[in-house]
Amino acid sequence: xxxxxxxxxxxxxxxxxxxxxxxxxxxxxxxxxxxxxxxxxxxxxxxxxxxxxxxxxxxxxxxxxxxxxxxxxxxxxxxxxxxxxxxxxxxxxxxxxxxxxxxxxxxxxxxxxxxxxxxxxxxxxxxxxxxxxxxxxxxxxxxxxxxxxxxxxxxxxxxxxxxxxxxxxxxxxxxxxxxxxxxxxxxxxxxxxxxxxxxxxxxxxxxxxxxxxxxxxxxxxxxxxxxxxxxxxxxxxxxxxxxxxxxxxxxxxxxxxxxxxxxxxxxxxxxxxxxxxxxxxxxxx
Amino acid sequence: xxxxxxxxxxxxxxxxxxxxxxxxxxxxxxxxxxxxxxxxxxxxxxxxxxxxxxxxxxxxxxxxxxxxxxxxxxxxxxxxxxxxxxxxxxxxxxxxxxxxxxxxxxxxxxxxxxxxxxxxxxxxxxxxxxxxxxxxxxxxxxxxxxxxxxxxxxxxxxxxxxxxxxxxxxxxxxxxxxxxxxxxxxxxxxxxxxxxxxxxxxxxxxxxxxxxxxxxxxxxxxxxxxxxxxxxxxxxxxxxxxxxxxxxxxxxxxxxxxxxxxxxxxxxxxxxxxxxxxxxxxxxx
Numbered sequence: 338x339x340x341x342x343x344x345x346x347x348x349x350x351x352x353x354x355x356x357x358x359x360x361x362x363x364x365x366x367x368x369x370x371x372x373x374x375x376x377x378x379x380x381x382x383x384x385x386x387x388x389x390x391x392x393x394x395x396x397x398x399x400x401x402x403x404x405x406x407x408x409x410x411x412x413x414x415x416x417x418x419x420x421x422x423x424x425x426x427x428x429x430x431x432x433x434x435x436x437x438x439x440x441x442x443x444x445x446x447x448x449x450x451x452x453x454x455x456x457x458x459x460x461x462x463x464x465x466x467x468x469x470x471x472x473x474x475x476x477x478x479x480x481x482x483x484x485x486x487x488x489x490x491x492x493x494x495x496x497x498x499x500x501x502x503x504x505x506x507x508x509x510x511x512x513x514x515x516x517x518x519x520x521x522x523x524x525x526x527x528x529x530x531x532x533x534x535x536x537x538x539x540x541x542x543x544x545x546x547x548x549x550x551x552x553x554x555x556x557x558x559x560x561x562x563x564x565x566x567x568x569x570x571x572x573x574x575x576x577x578x579x580x581x582x583x584x585x586x587x588x589x590x591x592x593x594x595x596x597x598x599x600x601x602x603x604x605x606x607x608x609x610x611x612x613x614x615x616x617x618x619x620x621x622x
Numbered sequence: 623x624x625x626x627x628x629x630x631x632x633x634x635x636x637x638x639x640x641x642x643x644x645x646x647x648x649x650x651x652x653x654x655x656x657x658x659x660x661x662x663x664x665x666x667x668x669x670x671x672x673x674x675x676x677x678x679x680x681x682x683x684x685x686x687x688x689x690x691x692x693x694x695x696x697x698x699x700x701x702x703x704x705x706x707x708x709x710x711x712x713x714x715x716x717x718x719x720x721x722x723x724x725x726x727x728x729x730x731x732x733x734x735x736x737x738x739x740x741x742x743x744x745x746x747x748x749x750x751x752x753x754x755x756x757x758x759x760x761x762x763x764x765x766x767x768x769x770x771x772x773x774x775x776x777x778x779x780x781x782x783x784x785x786x787x788x789x790x791x792x793x794x795x796x797x798x799x800x801x802x803x804x805x806x807x808x809x810x811x812x813x814x815x816x817x818x819x820x821x822x823x824x825x826x827x828x829x830x831x832x833x834x835x836x837x838x839x840x841x842x843x844x845x846x847x848x849x850x851x852x853x854x855x856x857x858x859x860x861x862x863x864x865x866x867x868x869x870x871x872x873x874x875x876x877x878x879x880x881x882x883x884x885x886x887x888x889x890x891x892x893x894x895x896x897x898x899x900x901x902x903x904x905x906x907x
Binding site for chain 2: 463481512526531553570609619
């Protein structure tokens with residue numbers, strides 16, 4: 338494609354991310370349809386001009402007309418959807434996704450997929466602590482990162498299209514990683530951070546602490562408001578990597594604890610200076 | 623006092639917090655002087671109308687004229703300052719502070735202080751990842767919490783004045799705690815969060831991760847940009863409590879790790895639901 342707005346885009350799973358994709362892409366003039374569970378989401382999205390049309394069923398016409406299909410589903414639902422409905426895709430259709438884990442999804446789907454249809458995986462590194470198409474926004478991707486995870490089965494054209502899609506959506510940085518590199522990166526940057534946030538939020542049940550807190554605690558626990566169904570599935574799907582990252586964290590945390598026990602102020606200060614220096618890299622550009 | 627704007631306020635240590643106090647209080651019409659190390663901070667603050675006058679030395683006239691003295695110094699510097707210069711206070715002067723630990727400071731200073739001068743301790747739960755009077759702002763305390771930590775040595779008048787000061791500064795919630803309760807609360811809400819942030823920032827030195835990160839990691843490491851001199855001192859001053867809180871965290875984190883290892887999805891989901899429910903309490907009102 339590469340910005341051919343005459344093409345039709347189908348979004349499967351019209352939640353926060355799917356809705357935000359739709360908002361941005363429709364602004365460019367693409368025809369956007371959506372398949373999602375809730376009729377209320379479709380009503381809302383049509384009324385707000387976020388999509389052109391939608392269905393709560395895997396409508397054969399909508400699926401058969403789509404040039405690009407974007408999947409925003411839970412990992413296991415995504416795999417089941419492809420198994421059941423892939424006979425409905427238009428020949429030559431391109432599929433992509435937003436799934437937060439890659440190794441367990443990408444190879445499996447590429448393996449089972451019809452040879453005349455291509456799946457190029459991607460992960461938009463953006464989210465909010467609220468969900469649903471009603472909270473979607475076309476500003477969500479500004480300043481954010483987008484990761485494309487091609488495999489040997491992908492064509493250069495599909496990879497280019499997927500990169501172009503990331504740019505169209507407004508991501509500030511579009512990169513490619515292998516599914517393995519992606520899962521390692523995400524195990525640390527996203528899954529470990531969620532593990533930390535929910536632990537911090539639940540490890541001390543003292544009452545009334547909200548009256549005494551500063552912003553540090555609020556920042557570290559923003560993502561402690563979490564979709565338990567989705568995240569438990571993502572954690573298990575990346576279990577080996579996430580356990581490694583959790584161990585890395587525990588080792589370093591224990592190192593800090595030992596420095597505090599022995600009042601090794603110089604050691605703590607060196608760790609803090611390292612932390613300060615390294616954090617500067619992560620400011621939004 | 624209780625909003626008697628004819629009184630003179632002296633701020634000792636004109637950094638981010640001291641400067642922000644000055645900005646708000648001067649707006650009410652108080653005469654504000656400041657003693658701080660850097661001449662450049664005084665030049666800036668006078669030029670910007672943040673203070674009326676300032677000195678890099680413990681000026682006897684300024685100290686002798688102050689009805690209220692606010693200390694915004696590192697804990698050990700604060701104690702040394704009182705030891706050296708308390709003979710200069712006006713009889714009847716009220717002292718308060720912004721120090722992040724209380725047990726190790728409050729009793730010591732109240733013990734050594736002249737009987738005709740009173741110290742009522744407080745902790746403004748506000749901060750930014752930048753420092754210096756140049757970054758001070760009169761908006762810093764909106765939505766934030768302020769904790770007064772009286773002891774048996776404090777008079778009801780001083781406690782009321784300090785509470786009134788917190789309200790004047792614009793804090794949304796002003797509470798009182800004992801120094802012991804304060805240190806336990808802060809060990810969890812502030813110090814543990816900083817320990818977690820610097821650990822997360824330094825436990826994995828893989829390069830180029832900033833290209834792949836989402837906002838979760840940025841949020842959890844905002845405070846990983848840290849003043850190593852100040853925080854190592856605060857950690858050591860609250861060592862027993864902080865070690866307890868670090869252990870609470872490690873225990874819960876290890877529980878989560880075990881659930882992941884055994885793929886106890888129901889257990890992880892219950893923890894996430896608990897986390898989500900508890901986090902709702904901490905939204906800014």
